[in-house]
Amino acid sequence: MSKPTTVALVTLGCARNDVDSEELAGRLAADGWTLVDDPAGADIALVNTCGFIESAKKDSVDALLEAHSLKADGTLRAVVAVGCMAERYGKELAEALPEADAILGFDDYADISDRLRKILDGEKREAHTPKDRRTIIPISPVARQEVKSSMGQGSTFSRKRLGDSPMAPLKIASGCDRRCTFCAIPLFRGAFVSRRPTEIIDEARWLSENGVSEIFLVSENTTSYGKDFGDLRVLESLLPELAKIEGIARIRLSYLQPAEIRPTLLHAMVSTEKVVPYFDISFQHSSGTLLRRMKRFGDSEKFLHLL
Secondary structure, eight states: OOSOOEEEEEEOSOHHHHHHHHHHHHHHHHTTOEEESOGGGSSEEEEEEOOSSHHHHHHHHHHHHHHHHGGGGSSOOEEEEEEHHHHHHTHHHHHHOTTSSEEOOGGGGGGHHHHHHHHHTTOOOOOOOOOOOOOOSOOOHHHHHHHHHHTTOOSSOOOOOSSOOSEEEEEOEEOOOOOOTTOOHHHHHOSOEEOOHHHHHHHHHHHHHTTOOEEEEEOSOGGGTTGGGTOTTHHHHHHHHHHTSTTOOEEEEOOBOGGGOOHHHHHHHHHSTTBOSOOOBOOOOSOHHHHHHTTOOOOHHHHHHHO
16 A cells, blocks of 8 residues: 555444454455554544444444544544445435445445545545345355355455454354344345355364454354255254364354254254353244244244243
8 A cells, every 4th residue: 555544443233243344354454454443543434333223223323423523633534334234225324424434335345445545535435225135045055155255255264353352253154044024134134145164164263373262153043054055954063173173162153043943953062062051042022923923933832842
């Protein structure tokens, strides 16, 4: 880069967003950017927003406005929104929040360094028109990998840790194929795409080498892992392989869909020594009638049996 440039990443929302921020940080650091903790001391503030519920949207807007207020001090030159809220609303968000210098979607992630350079050079980038990323299933594993690449996610990981916690989230998949009536995630995250087991194991080793002793497997629907490979039991074989990694002492699984929890997965969880007895199960309600309206499955009797 022609001159030193600094960027501060501000992350809101879930552990999945934490991983996205570290992947963005990895891309930027590899291209010569200096990462700083405080937006007040950066050339550009990159705010990774959350758009899942109203309170999360408010927090994201507040973070963007707070970053914008720092521009008056003269160091911070631009405020850019990325993440779920930015992807979900695009032009609508740009019109409602002119304090943000740019609204970037997931398709911009692969070229994030170039995008930010141009913004600092004064380019006025037009916000995207949101599109429905849902795809009618079944979709072939090859096609799913193409979808993955088109959203700025390559076949290998590029990640830079933004903290020194001994616990770190590890993304095993992206997107969701369910159509729960209350949830917009599939609309902007797209179809469910599993990462290859070899990629996950390589990243877990890298995390261990960088001081992590506990990994937290994250996705939009962890129990669906491997279905786009044609094998729903890939997770059962992945857990023991992760447990073999030197330095990893604890493994946790997030967001287990109750309708997809199977005996083989439960056996793998309780029989793999490093997998902790932690069951993050997404019970939305116990009423079968209400769950059907949500386009979900189960009822009190089935859930009690599962527990």
